[in-house]
Amino acid sequence: SMDGDLADLPSLCAEARRAKAWVMVDDAHGFGPLGATGGGIVEHFGLGMDDVQVLVGTLGKAFGTAGAFVAGSEELIETLVQFARPYIYTTSQPPALACATLKSLELLRSEHWRREHLNALIKRFRQGAQAIGLELMDSATPIQPILIGDSGRALQLSQMLRERGLLVTAIRPPTVPSGSARLRVTLSAAHSLAQLELLLEALAECWPLLAGEAAARA
Ligand SMILES: Cc1ncc(COP(=O)(O)O)c(C=O)c1O
CATH class of the missing domain: 3.40.640.10 (Type I PLP-dependent aspartate aminotransferase-like (Major domain))
Structure with missing residues (x-):
């Protein structure tokens, strides 16, 4: 889950x-x-x-x-x-x-096309997120966590996405093990490819702005 x-x-x-x-x-x-x-x-x-x-x-x-x-x-x-x-x-x-x-x-x-579409979204998301440099988990399912680690940073990224009209919840301990806070991207067959691209664009924009990210990269 x-x-x-x-x-x-x-x-x-x-x-x-x-x-x-x-x-x-x-x-x-x-x-x-x-x-x-x-x-x-x-x-x-x-x-x-x-x-x-x-x-x-x-x-x-x-x-x-x-x-x-x-x-x-x-x-x-x-x-x-x-x-x-x-x-x-x-x-x-x-x-x-x-x-x-x-x-x-x-x-x-x-309606097999729903599963096929969902699998195409999953594939595109993983490819796009990895190109941005985000840390994903070994998931081939619609639940695609982006590992952040720190709860505050996960909340911050979730908030930044929310301001851009994207609802991606931050999951923090004790729901997940300590130090493994994440954004839980939950894809659905009802999402369009255009919406997914919007998410990837927002992640590409917000991820480098995240507190500590610039310093970590320097
Ligand atoms: C693994 C698992 N089982 C059961 C449930 C309970 O779902 P519901 O309350 O909709 O029956 C959830 C809810 O998230 C879940 O993740």
């Missing part, structure tokens, strides 16, 4: 199989961008229910609605329906939301 990295799920599943353990995946950020039909990290790695017994996803990210789900065997789901107290004592989702989510699911599966 903060690094944009991918867990080595095949190895984790193999290890779990050896230990006769179950694997539970929270794929909040994988559904939509990952997998040929947006099925997330499990689809991305060609895994299935024999590998991942409990698959959790949220609807508030790529789905664009709200709520969450658990996918698994009928036995698992029936057990949760009967015994999971937070589920039993929570008002169910309104039908309108369920309906919108079903539509999102349909788009997620069928």
Whole structure:
């Protein structure tokens, strides 16, 4: 969620199989961008229910609605329906939301151009940001952190971008490890290439103005 990295799920599943353990995946950020039909990290790695017994996803990210789900065997789901107290004592989702989510699911599966466009944005962002000299993380996903280190400087850069009409939040400890404050660039299929170029231009302009940057370069 903060690094944009991918867990080595095949190895984790193999290890779990050896230990006769179950694997539970929270794929909040994988559904939509990952997998040929947006099925997330499990689809991305060609895994299935024999590998991942409990698959959790949220609807508030790529789905664009709200709520969450658990996918698994009928036995698992029936057990949760009967015994999971937070589920039993929570008002169910309104039908309108369920309906919108079903539509999102349909788009997620069928409109491959959204993933292709998103991947093109990711590629262009990484190429442009590296040309500016920004430190990125090893992410091939829509979450593209720009490592700053110091929280004050991360906030300053975020503010400079905001003044130029760009919302890129500064993520600081304790959300991320100490000394690894960053700007969390979150790309979406709804962004245009022109908007991405705007971001790169603003970063090229603001990065050298950041406190201490000129001194560090001297
Ligand atoms: C990894 C992960 N899981 C779960 C959630 C919870 O999402 P929600 O509150 O939309 O269900 C988040 C939210 O950012 C997340 O990053």
